[in-house]
Amino acid sequence: MTVPPEELELAAAFPPAERDRWREMVKGVLRRSGAATEDTPLDEIEGLLARESYDGVPIAALYTRDDAPPGRPGLAPYVREVRPDGEGIAGWDVRQRHAHPDPAVTRAAVLADLENGATSIWLRLGDTGMPVAGLAEALRDVLLDLAPVVLDAGERAGEAAEAFLALAAERGNAPDVSGNLGADPLGLAARTGAPGSLDEAAALAVRCVRDFPGLRAVVADGTPYHDAGGSDAEELGAAVAAGVAYLRALTAAGLSVAEAFGQIEFRLAVSADQFSSIAKLRAARRLWARVAEVSGASEGTAARVHAVTSSAMMTRRDPWVNMLRTTIAAFAAGAGGADAVTVQPFDARLGLPDDFARRIARNTQTLLLEESSLARVVDPAGGSWYAESLTEGLAQAAWTWFTEIEKAGGLAAALDSGLVAGRLAATWERRRRDIARRKAPLTGVSEYPNLAEALPEREPAPSAADDGEPRGGLPVVTYARDFEALRDRSDAHAEATGARPRVFLATLGPVAVHTARASFAANLFQAGGIETVAGAPEEFGTSGTPVACICSSDKVYGEQAADAARLLRDAGAVKVWLAGKGTYEGADAGVYAGCDAIEVLETTLHDLGVSE
Template sequence: MTDKDQKLFSDFAPVTTEEWEAKINADLKGKDYGRALVWKTYEGFNVRPYYRRENLESLNYLDTLPGEFPFVRGNKKTGNDWLIRQNIFVSDFETANKKALEILGKGVTSIGFYFSNCENISKESLGVLLKDICLEAAEINLVCPDDSGNCAEIFAQYVSEGKWANENIVASASLDPIGTFILKGKLPKDAISKLKPVVERTKVVPQFRIIGVHGKFFANSGSSIVQELAFSLAQGAEYLTQLTELGLNIDEVAKTIKFNFGIGNNYFMEIAKLRAARLLWAQIVKAYKPECNCSAKMIVHSETSRYNKTLYDPHVNMLRTQTEAMSAALGGAHSITVLPFNAIYEEPTNLSERVARNQQILLKEESYLDKVSDPSAGSYYIETLTNSLVEQVWKLFLTVQEKGGFIAAFRQGFIQKEIKEMAAKRDL
């Protein structure tokens, strides 16, 4: 017998689930099993104290590989690298450019430019903002307070007239009229239809995701993970439906959408959240019959949550954001923003921004979380959480669809009521 064929534990009989349960009940000494060891989550399902191989037997996606439909195991075939994003608020284009160049030399690979207004954005001012930045080496994310699409079109024009290979440029514009509707309560009739010409004019940059779905709005309002995912997917489906009805094909539309999720402190559940989100979005896009499965890839930007941060001991926020960033990385986020520890009460300082950047660098350079594709694959616990989230999210998603879709459900007050009730439960 070779060493390879030798069974090291043949002297030990396998332990059945019944035997485990008997041992646990004996150790509990009469205490109620459900109250002592079963976690009743806010997500609508209970979590057991342990899981075994038999709990995964009904899951039909376990044999898929990373980079394959339905992308539960991630969009990449190899590795788990993500982009380190830092946001810059643009009041002066030259100053913002100087800061961008500085942080790009300190480990940042994705920049979010936040504009106070879009009226002064032109091809010339964008040239000042992006001067000396290699657009093929850093992701550019443009965030404007309005959803006109002018900024996105100017960026696409600027890129097309430049020296870069358009297919290598990764960017986003965060146009989200439904998100504006959530925050302001108004949605002009033509708000979504105005996105159609923007999609058509910006497709010269193939990896330019101009539409943003902002699930972080729900997370920062106190929603559960199930609510954040279900309502975000319903928003995404609204964009797919309305834009395809206007004549765009599903492959064009799906490849222009980027999801922005908040990441909370529920460590393993947040890992499972991103895996479940990719699987469900892939199934939704598939229902529209795209030509290529690649159109069903969900691109996710994760941002550490504001909901659970403290004003009174702000340095503790670093511990919270670190575990949140780990969840996002292990869950397979495309890019991650770690908010500085003082971001909820003052303008971040050089110190707090540097710490936020370095938190992600440590996860890559010292913990090697970027090296292994879908590192949580095969975990009985995380795989079960993923499946449980899929089931609960899908139920709530269908409820929203039965009410006429996200916009109709929001106008009826259903979305607000659900989140308000959940936030009250979480604050007890």
């Protein structure tokens, strides 16, 4: 048998690629776009294409072998997965989430999931899910020694844990039961402002080590920080800070360092930003390995990571696009080496998911595992110099944030002082501006909206705020909320008046000249629920709207824009937009790529008499 070389020279037949030659070719492209000139030095070309993430991690235009740090799968710091090369890959844990308040409905849904691809169950209990008293009914058909169960009960974590442990003991499954009791007092404080008990979490961990060896007790949940608009590094840093606080509490309760590490599972959000999500999971293992190193822990303390598709990225409008978002996120979770993955149903923002939505969420993972064979490759991102560099940069940024939290007295103190909230709020405002300017596009919402869509109806999900009492903790944001609020105003206006708000697109010149900008303007206005009608400026008087937008090329604007604006004003226009950046007599302002679309749409709805 021929043994292949350790390194395949796949590019041996091609001429050598030189960085300066690449820069010269890129410079030629940038010169044509006006971003560079003949005098621009070659060593500045890459900088013209570079950018930074919300964490300040540089995103370069080109990565090479020099950007790939050494490392192998299965070895600390576990960046390249916990599983070593050559190990048989069974795949990750397909973890389906349930939050229906009716235990009988949950019981049927749980059974359907476990019979059709799910390998573990995540139960939301308490005020935002099923009553704790219904736990036994919901799990009546579940073999606890085969299907791991993860609890998420918030303020009722202790009560839910006791109920589950009693059920396991009653069935005689104590030695074989697996899953996680979901104790996360710091995550509770982050979400609700309610003080959680580290002592209670530690006591549960001690019981698990003593009586339920296959069960974990504690979750270090990073999703509250993601859901508040935080960056990847901010989520990671806070999650690691929570993990360190739990390590201290568990060892103080009598567990060894190794036992304490074995009781903690991380929960992190993955989004449609594929590479950032992959890097986040890889960086999480890197960070936790560093904590293990300074704690004097032995081998086998790699972070166990439960990846959940982002709630913040999900939309109410055009919710079917959420299937695509969650597919990308699930792929990133698998490629990033997640131990367990939860795909949220596409209708999660509309209420309780129906059977179809849960089936699609489940089958998304089945496709990745069984048809794409994603889990059969150890560390798929390991060959990407970009992924390696992004992982390291993200880990460094997260560690810096973690140390800042520690200097503030730990995560509990940082939450109480407002340090965490202030940092997340600043990041959210930056992201919010990018969304408003459509630099971070949301398909079906800020781009390519469907004003004729009929949203599916869903049963409302239980909410902790149903009693009318204010809740503390970090805010919960969704990326689409500003655009969706404008769509809601448009819907209310249409229901009250029988017609949607409308803007007239005054097109100048031949179709080939004005189509590009007319299409751009129509797409922008529709993102705010404003329909458009196009025609020559002379047709404005019969359009039934007081707002117009002139659309054509810069050349035509120079010849006709001022006259067109005057014609529109004479016909009763109270606002005249112009599709483009130029300033022309009679036009109030321009709409263009990078403009503040939210501001444009709010102004337009106001001019159209649409109430807030």
